[in-house]
Amino acid sequence: MAHSPAAHHGKEHHGFAHPMPVWQLIAVFLALIGLTVATVFQSTLELGNTELIVSLFIATIKASLVILFFMHMIHDKPLNAILFIGSFIFVALFLGFTLLDAGAYRDSLELKVVQPDIPANPMQ
8 A cells, every 4th residue: 555644644744943043042042041140240239129120020031032033922912912911011110119019018027926824733
């Protein structure tokens, strides 16, 4: 059976090529490595409350690069990329503002140690 479907499809090439050149993927990879080094360097600095903002900003840029290039959103419809990246920006802003607010009430919290009522004689 030289003309069976299994024999026909076995030698067929579908012509799939990677949608982006390798140099572009390497450039994005190097940018991600550079941003990771920037994140590690930033963690050694004493920036106070702005440290969180800078960390989230760098993380948002890294997530955007991964989404656009490695998940191929840059070749998808623009609306999908805008919505996907917009959701990451929204989450970064939401977490950033929430965590920045935590410093406003941290000093007013009081720790109370509660001792349970244990009878002197547990057999009573």
